[in-house]
Amino acid sequence: MGINEEDYLMLSGIQHFRFCARQWALIHVEQQWEENVRTIEGQYVHQKVDQPFIREKRLDKLIVRAMPVKSHELRTTGICDVVEFIQDPAGISLINEVGKFRVVPVEYKRGKPKKEEEDIMQLVAQAMCLEEMLACEVPVGYFFYDEIKRREEIQITEAHKEEVRQLFKQMHHYFTRQHTPKVKMGKHCKSCSLENLCMPILNEKQDVKSYMRRYLV
Amino acid sequence: MRKLLNTLFITTSNVYLTLKGETVVVSQEEDVLGRIPLHNLEAICTFGYAGASPMLMHACAEKNVSLTFLNAHGKFLARVIGESKGNVVLRKTQYRISDSEIASAKIARNFIFAKVANQKWILERATRDNPLRIDVPAFKQVSERLLEDLKKILACEDLELLRGLEGQAASAYFGLFDQMILQQKEAFYFKTRNRRPPTDNINALLSFIYTLLAKDVSAALETVGLDAYVGFLHRDRPGRASLALDVMEELRGVIADRFVLKVINKKMLDEKDFIRKEDGAVLLTDEGRKKFLQAWQERKQETLTHPFLKEKINWGLVPHAQAMLLARHLRGDLEEYPPFLWK
Ligand code: SF4
Numbered sequence: 308m309g310i311n312e313e314d315y316l317m318l319s320g321i322q323h324f325r326f327c328a329r330q331w332a333l334i335h336v337e338q339q340w341e342e343n344v345r346t347i348e349g350q351y352v353h354q355k356v357d358q359p360f361i362r363e364k365r366l367d368k369l370i371v372r373a374m375p376v377k378s379h380e381l382r383t384t385g386i387c388d389v390v391e392f393i394q395d396p397a398g399i400s401l402i403n404e405v406g407k408f409r410v411v412p413v414e415y416k417r418g419k420p421k422k423e424e425e426d427i428m429q430l431v432a433q434a435m436c437l438e439e440m441l442a443c444e445v446p447v448g449y450f451f452y453d454e455i456k457r458r459e460e461i462q463i464t465e466a467h468k469e470e471v472r473q474l475f476k477q478m479h480h481y482f483t484r485q486h487t488p489k490v491k492m493g494k495h496c497k498s499c500s501l502e503n504l505c506m507p508i509l510n511e512k513q514d515v516k517s518y519m520r521r522y523l524v
Numbered sequence: 525m526r527k528l529l530n531t532l533f534i535t536t537s538n539v540y541l542t543l544k545g546e547t548v549v550v551s552q553e554e555d556v557l558g559r560i561p562l563h564n565l566e567a568i569c570t571f572g573y574a575g576a577s578p579m580l581m582h583a584c585a586e587k588n589v590s591l592t593f594l595n596a597h598g599k600f601l602a603r604v605i606g607e608s609k610g611n612v613v614l615r616k617t618q619y620r621i622s623d624s625e626i627a628s629a630k631i632a633r634n635f636i637f638a639k640v641a642n643q644k645w646i647l648e649r650a651t652r653d654n655p656l657r658i659d660v661p662a663f664k665q666v667s668e669r670l671l672e673d674l675k676k677i678l679a680c681e682d683l684e685l686l687r688g689l690e691g692q693a694a695s696a697y698f699g700l701f702d703q704m705i706l707q708q709k710e711a712f713y714f715k716t717r718n719r720r721p722p723t724d725n726i727n728a729l730l731s732f733i734y735t736l737l738a739k740d741v742s743a744a745l746e747t748v749g750l751d752a753y754v755g756f757l758h759r760d761r762p763g764r765a766s767l768a769l770d771v772m773e774e775l776r777g778v779i780a781d782r783f784v785l786k787v788i789n790k791k792m793l794d795e796k797d798f799i800r801k802e803d804g805a806v807l808l809t810d811e812g813r814k815k816f817l818q819a820w821q822e823r824k825q826e827t828l829t830h831p832f833l834k835e836k837i838n839w840g841l842v843p844h845a846q847a848m849l850l851a852r853h854l855r856g857d858l859e860e861y862p863p864f865l866w867k
Contacts, residue, residue, distance in 0.1 A: 336613065337611050337613060337614060337749070337855070338611050338612075338749075485613045487855055487856070487857075489857065490857070503848075504748075504848070506833075506848065506849075506852055506857075514859065514860075515634075515832075515858060515859065515860035515861070515862045516860065518831075518832060518862055518865070519634070519637060519678065519862075519863075519865065520678075521865075522637075522641045522674065522865055522867070523671065523674055523675060523678070
């Protein structure tokens with residue numbers, strides 16, 4: 308099969324999908340999203356893409372912001388908030404740079420540490436993109452918490468990677484069929500910004516026929 | 525659910541609307557008449573030939589604020605629509621169903637069912653609330669007749685037959701409409717439905733409120749990603765918002781007719797609020813239109829419990845709730861479309 312990058316899915320979708328498959332489908336398959344999600348994400352992404360490829364050099368580090376990445380294996384494209392290239396004799400060489408580097412993705416998070424599985428999936432997916440693009444190993448990544456200005460290390464394990472592969476496989480499957488999975492109402496619905504669009508309560512509703520028959524009296 | 529904010533009605537014809545920052549500026553020649561933050565608005569509706577800047581149109585489209593132009597008589601002229609939502613899947617489903625008479629009839633049936641059920645309920649309310657003012661046996665008889673029609677409608681999957689059943693039910697219902705006008709009988713009476721132009725006060729009000737409601741329903745459908753111009757009961761006709769008219773069927777009686785009756789029975793308008801043109805057409809005066817719109821705005825803020833969702837919402841959000849339910853049905857989350865059945 309040839310590579311048709313048109314079919315590639317948005318990397319950031321993995322966090323939606325891990326959170327709730329239906330939420331992901333509403334956003335990425337149906338492209339319905341409520342104003343708040345859209346504006347917030349929009350602004351956020353904007354800040355980032357406004358300064359792509361500003362390379363910052365510090366002593367032993369090269370910092371690249373808003374770096375576009377992709378993976379042919381996962382069939383996804385996305386943007387890494389920050390990728391750090393750290394001098395390391397055991398690393399890889401980069402075009403136009405002297406020396407060898409280790410590759411480390413850093414994902415910025417607003418607020419305090421509260422790492423959810425879905426965030427980790429996103430970071431792992433980014434790491435997998437980097438590994439594929441740069442032919443290297445990316446064993447760790449970081450979350451950087453805006454509010455407390457602290458970072459937290461995440462080990463990128465083979466188990467994580469396998470989960471990411473499985474998730475993308477399912478996402479592609481749904482996407483090809485343009486299918487929106489039915490509601491699985493749970494406590495995650497409480498914190499879901501798409502609740503109004505999704506109407507999870509529909510699940511518990513009487514069927515429409517009996518709703519209408521009630522009026523025949 | 526969407527927040528219901530205010531509609532800005534512009535009733536003076538030589539007014540121009542622009543956007544400054546995030547604020548809508550209403551001006552007349554050199555004078556600024558008012559400033560309203562765009563985020564406080566859900567809709568802007570202008571009468572007469574007021575103009576609006578392209579910047580404002582763009583901002584409205586982007587922020588999902590409906591911007592509609594009507595002429596001084598309340599006839600629909602144009603509406604601003606932005607880049608359509610990316611929901612191709614939903615639209616394709618809508619078109620596929622619209623192309624099939626059989627599939628369309630299944631949804632159209634539910635629109636019609638609710639229309640007739642709601643008419644029946646209006647008649648029953650009248651017998652309960654004003655038994656001494658109306659001909660109760662006649663109301664009871666029509667109500668029973670509508671019940672028979674409802675049974676037939678529920679079993680009917682043919683568009684032509686549905687339209688026939690709907691027409692018969694409507695004329696039975698409108699046959700009693702005049703009796704529900706309880707005040708100012710000399711000025712307000714109803715013989716038959718007439719429009720283009722309406723030739724009596726009640727028909728003028730009905731035409732006007734239907735236009736306002738149609739505009740709300742169109743906006744609600746577009747907001748959830750549906751195409752307001754492709755209908756199931758109403759077939760395609762260039763420039764006609766067929767799907768909006770479909771969804772409106774179930775809302776006409778319960779929202780629009782009842783509102784007109786209330787305005788008259790509560791004497792919120794009187795004879796002086798109307799003018800008769802040389803050709804017999806009846807129009808609301810500027811003052812009358814203002815009062816009417818004001819009352820309509822207030823009505824939209826009142827709350828109800830949605831009969832299917834069992835959630836408390838504003839009357840103004842009923843079109844949004846129905847648009848959402850229709851979209852969810854087309855996407856396969858509900859086996860049938862649940863229409864708005866008031867009780
Ligand atoms: S409301 Fe619940 S089921 Fe619906 S998208 Fe959100 S999390 Fe998923």
